[in-house]
Amino acid sequence: MTSSSLSPEEDDEHLVKTAAAGDDRAFAELVTRYKRRVFRLGARFTRSEHELDDLCQEIFLKVYENLKQFRGDAPFEHWLSRIAVRTCYDALRKQRYEKRHLPLDELACEPRDRRIDDQLSAAEARSVVMWALARLKAEERLVITLMELEEKSVKEIAGLTGWTEVNVKVRAWRARQALKRVLEETGHEK
């Protein structure tokens, strides 16, 4: 059976089985297919290119370690997304711990005096959001990023994080309140 006669899902499944049997080329092919998506998600939670590279490597290493547990009930992409989101969450919790132990100077990169109006460019808006999100708790940052920037539904977020839908809603509401407070305190909300 050639890979060209398979649907993308079947093709992924075939690659997963081959990779799990020890074929590194099959795994490298899976990485090539999905690295863009993983890098895109990882960029939402990391502060530098180096950190992003480390995070993406960690995600794919976890995927490799768990290949044999992939049962094919859902598409490979969904399974990979769950691992990616949970690894990002772990990284956020670690960042939060590190931030508490960093000198204040290293955190002084606040995009101040940027009012939120129609004049704000997309790049500026992104930096304001990143700056404000960095001040939230790990679970708040994760849920608001998935909901508002990745445009995932409550159900999808619950599936990705393993939280209940009620929990997702509560955390998202708290995250919005915290975000409004952060922006208000720093003069973005005037």
Next chain:
Amino acid sequence: MKNKEADERLDLLFAKARAADPGPSAREEGFEGRLMAKLREQRGEGTPWYLWAWRSVPLFTAVVLVLITVCGAQTPGTGAFLSHSLTGGYEESTLVSYYTGE
């Protein structure tokens, strides 16, 4: 009312931020190669035998130096031969031979 305005501004901020897609990272290039190298390293396949041999050179050098030192200390020299002769009952003839160089 104030809360509603804050919500609207937050939605505007998110809408604008969504438009700024992070874009491809420079790190995506050659990512597979780096990842597979790390994977091999984790599986313990990273270092071929000749690299291990090369890395062992300082250890072997140290072992050889220690052996040379130990063997050198145990080899009987002139002094040891002389003292043995002096205690073996040939004191006089040995001393004469030693001083005359015979």
